[in-house]
Amino acid sequence: MANDRAIVAIPMGDPAGIGPEITMKALSKQEIYDVCKPLVIGDAAVLEKAISIVGADLKINEVQVPAEGHYECGTVDVINLNNINIAELVYGQVSAQCGQGAFEYIKKSVELALAGEVKALATPPINKESLKAAQVPYIGHTEMLEALAGSEDPLTMFEVNGMRIFFLTRHLSLKDAIAQMTKERVHDYLIRCDRALQRLGVENRRFAVAGLNPHSGEGGLFGWEEVEHIKPGIELAIKDGINAVGPVPADSVFFHALNGKYDAVLSLYHDQGHIAAKMTDFHKTISITNGLPFLRTSVDHGTAFDIAGKNIASSVSMEECIKVAAQYAPSFTRSTL
Structure with missing residues (x-):
């Protein structure tokens, strides 16, 4: 040993x-x-x-x-x-x-x-x-x-089978969580998530932000959160040097992360990321507090x-x-x- x-x-x-x-x-x-x-x-x-x-x-x-x-x-x-x-x-x-x-x-x-x-x-x-x-x-x-x-x-991050998931909001009702999905918060969290992975020794960090609404809102057809807050927050983070894309529809983003396309996903609310992680492997889903x-x-x-x-x-x-x-x-x- x-x-x-x-x-x-x-x-x-x-x-x-x-x-x-x-x-x-x-x-x-x-x-x-x-x-x-x-x-x-x-x-x-x-x-x-x-x-x-x-x-x-x-x-x-x-x-x-x-x-x-x-x-x-x-x-x-x-x-x-x-x-x-x-x-x-x-x-x-x-x-x-x-x-x-x-x-x-x-x-x-x-x-x-x-x-x-x-x-x-x-x-x-x-x-x-x-x-x-x-x-x-x-x-x-x-x-x-x-x-x-x-x-x-503190930031919560899940890791399971190489897939990492951060959470923009934690223990809130869905209504209250949506109210916290501001462009400022998305911007701030992407910066903090990037620093968190850096502290863990992860290099060349690429993030995807999950969408909130079906098909990430389809340009406002199914909701305006992506247009008014989530995408602008991502753009602010990109200007600060963060390698991030999105919002990526939540029905596909975790699959792509699990297969190595992204180093981490920023989940917008508690169950969105929890379900993805635990369906991947319930017993091996581990929480890391950054x-x-x-x-x-x-x-x-x-x-x-x-x-x-x-x-x-x-x-x-x-x-x-x-x-x-x-x-x-x-x-x-x-x-x-």
Whole structure:
């Protein structure tokens, strides 16, 4: 194994969800250790229970700092926050202690990343209801990382089978999302997306912007958003040196990106890009949060409370999440966007 493997922090997610078990499944595989040094931030008792559930041949090695880790398959290096009462842990149940625990794992991981002690974060799922029960003032990972890292409006990027998708808007109703599709926002996001790919080491970056309306509006026949905002925003970005085309009809742009015509697509709203990515490969769709002073990848599924603790959950997404973090970590630049 290479000696220059990056240390990737894995905050273990909501203890009542599938995060601990898919993390243990992933870390039972040599291929993960071939590409990085995984370090779990979590609760050792919860992880021991997860090891028992999945039947993995693993032992826990508690460390105080990342440099103390062994990083060898068969040994799971853990910074143990010891913040879960295991006797009160019920799989699949919303709980304040689990919401608070999940937040503390992320907070510690961010501190390590900001200090340069780990190169990247690879995050299992957390539960919004548990966060609310713990009175954690963030709705999810992105908002939490934004606040903890002191960043502003991070960019979400999906990657699956070499296709990259950015999102102009995130968790908004379609009506509210359309209201945000201004030429200024399209212009700004294309510039930021270009810088994001540059930070990940992608050269000769070519973007396509998805259309909103059928056939990208057909010059106003099916809506004026493309004419009045989306195309003018693209033209402004081109004047600033961004290699971008569009709007390209959404029923074809993702197919072309998947086949290498574009390095990334700017999706205009949440479901437009999510559907394209997850239909390509649901389990291997990985989320990358750009605009932070550190690299962060994430599985793109939830805590799956209905199957938590049953050794049913697939670890494919978690494995891919760690691998993508390891892939980009060597070329990632730490400056903010």
